[in-house]
Amino acid sequence: MAGKYTRTADRMTWGQIWTLTVACAAVALVVAAMAALNTALADLARDTGATQSQLTWIVDGYTLTLACLLLPSGALGDRYGRRGLLVIGLLLFGLASASPILFDAPTQIIGARAVTGVGAAFVMPATLSILTASFPARQRARAVGIWSGVAGSGGIAGLLGSGLLLEQWTWHAIFIGLAGVSAVLFVLTFTIPSSRDDTPSPFDVRGAVLSATAIGVFVLGIIEAPQRGWLDPWVLAAIVGGLAAGAVFAVVEARTAHPLLDVRLFRNRTFGVGATSLLLQFLATFGLFFLIVQHLQLVLGYSPLQSALALAPIAVVVIGLSVAAPWLIPRIGLRILTCVGLAVLGVALAMIGQLDAGSSYRDVAVPLVIASIGLGLCTAPATTAIVQNTPTAKQGVASAVNDATREIGAAIGVALAGSVLAAGYGRNIQPAVDAVPDAAKQPVSDSLAAALEVSKAAGPQGGQLADFAKDAFLHGMQEASTVLAGIMLVTAVVLGFWAPGGRGIAAIAEEPAPPTLADVD
Template sequence: MEAIPARNPRRWLILVVLCLSTLVLVVDSMVLTVAVPTIAEDLGASAQDLQWILESYMLVFAGLLLTAGSLSDRFGRRKMMIIGLALFGAASVIAMLATSPEQLVVGRSLMGVGGALVMPSTLSILITVFDEAERPKAIAVWSAVAMVGLVGGPVLGGALLAQFWWGVVFLINIPIAILAIVAAMVLMPESKGPWRKADPVGMVLSVIGMAALVWTINELPKGGLGHQSTRISLAVTVVSLIAFGVLEVRSKSPMVPLALFRDKVFTGASFSLVLLTLANGGLMLVLTQYLQFVLGYTPTETGLAFTPLAVATLLFNAVGASLVAKTGSRVMAVLGLLVIASGFALLANMTTDSGWTVLAGAMVLMGTGAGLTMPAAMGAMMGAIPDEHAGVGSALNDTIQQAGAALGVAILGAVLSSTFTGHMPADAPNAARHSVGDAVAVATRTGDGGLLAATHRAFTDAMSASFLVGAAGVVGAAILAAFLMKGKEAPAVGTGSETGTAGPLATDAALPVH
């Protein structure tokens, strides 16, 4: 009888390195949102400059994810992660020392390259180091750390900006990146897939298609398809991604194995998570405006207000991971998604008088649901990816989520904007009819209490409409999970080799993510 390979004895220390690598990316993204006003003032950045400062990272990151995942499978996942961390840290120095908006855009773009190299490697290393029995727990820890960064980023940023200059939001990346690099070199085994023929055309098409997709999604709410630049970017998106899909299906050695979608578990988990990220993508956007413009919170207080969401997610991540082996991935994913939908429903019933207590209750529900859902859905999805495609499979998961989150911001943002305009009084000044921020500014400047009250009511009504759309998306995700996530469940015990390659992952999951 063939001996079962021992689990990697350093796997939990390796998880710490992966969490550090993820944390630096998440914290940086969230901290920057707090620093934008100060950056605009100190660098003399225009609105267009600020757009490029914020979006340059996202465009490069989303565009390079699939290519980075493929490179990590080809040349080594640890190697790509270390290179990405080094580049991210060096680019943070450029951003920190920037004296003009253009220099900051260059720094942010290079940070996007580094982030794209790091992100797929973290999850692909995780699924090769941890076997199917322990993978839900590892994913729970990994996603919990990301949640801490998501909520803690603005709080940390507000505290640092109160004492230092805006460059400190990039300075904090450097020691974390250095620590993660050293730990990776000492603790982490290298893993890679079998050598495959390069797919340069696929790489180019994926970069162009994904970058154009994110750009189009970001631009659509600003002027619809009325702008020629938006129509051009949409055409580039469609042509590039269709060409990419055709090429990958026909290729004998595809960069992205689209055959993964033949596996119903992979498809059900991935598209359920797409709908979930779509719904959650607009959550922070809408609630941040509600807290600041309706309840009058400062940016730091806004970050602290999301604490119930973070705490509930942390607690129920552990619960969800422990229950997966008993109930199965499908049951936990569906249950968690329905709990999240109930949180959206509670948010949709908020009024101008509801205040933070009702909001905290809704966030606890959503954090509970996320904690139950994520280990189950991500564990099932990543377990369907063969070992040789771990890097690009992880990148496919990240890419789908990026697109879902961006689409969520666009859709919920469009619903919010149009509903807000429709609920504003007909006699309201034109400058106050399209944005809650502009409306509050006009009301404050003119001392018009009636306009301010009407603005709050209109925004709350618009927020309710947005959250109903979010609830519908999450219910749709639950339905997909219920019908498609049928298949093998995580075994009671698993395997994992000293080199970090999980046995069943490479053999049982041969081809058919989030």
């Protein structure tokens, strides 16, 4: 009888399933919006006249504002109500996503994407904190695992959706699609319960400003590094300034009676390993996406939709392993899952570095599936480590830490992979640059995409130029993959020593009652 009772108690109610569905759909929308426009950059450049720098900011303007505001918005959700913040975020996200339909100058699109990032910053931490406050501890790991799997594979959903839309319509359809999904979720959000801190502390304005400054300035420097160079004075000033602001934030928060983020949480090894692991996972994953999407489209000649479909197996494996996380965590533990997951990611990246001009999709698919296994093993345990070691009343901030580490890791991964790729490509393409006419030198040296455009107009010699440029790109990709693989393998060992041993994930001694439908804003 006891076993039967336990199985019944662990079973989700229909209300919990619905809350989980809406929360996962909302976080999938936020993550998908990060990747969706990558498939449309060529069309945007042609139709709007956007420069390469403006195209970069159409993508990164969203990421920057999202990363800046995650911690303050998580604290606002704890104080004023998580569902209310989710509603406001979806409304702002939808309106900003729809604006490029009418206002489509490059600078206007950049501004719209930045405002969309503000809305996303309200949405993302609210989705996870609603779940962690709505589910009792015995069910929380399962809900967090599903959420983690969806968040980890949302970028592929964005690539798939945008690829499908671009098969039939212009890039405007991507913005219409994002706005439409946001409108549906805006209505559905009113059907799920809310929660908040029953004894809210005064909002830490000073901490909010310092955290936004530290993350924003640091991420800005990372974003600009591939274009300007890592040793550019402006880039160095931004990175060092961001780190300095982060140090000031930590000192101030440690001395504040009611801090935005209790930095003492990082003394907890489980919490610290979870946050660090997430940063590294997304560094590797988005660095991998940056490299492999270009390889699929420029070397193998895939369309945007074909590229997204080629990446789809990653989502299936990640979600599957994340759903299995509640079974894996108590049997294996955080240390082994983290160490093995990051090491497997490193092995997959090393295999990506072995691709050459004769590689087929099968040669690409094998390391992609291996990478998805590594990501699936460690993403849900890392998120669980964070949320189970933060008081329930502060789950908005815990969710924001979880999300901020993902965004910072993604920014570093793309910037690092882009810089190493550009350096390797530039060094290996130089003989071809010396041989082409002066008018073609700059495009050929800039990127493989530009070199392929030049090759189309180069007559009989165009095929030779295209092959040479592809080889130069592959050399750069191999170097970038090797760097990312080295980072993963080294940090897998480091976190293996740092992470607490034993099975399962230690949690703070707290078992609050879950909110009911009556607990609304």
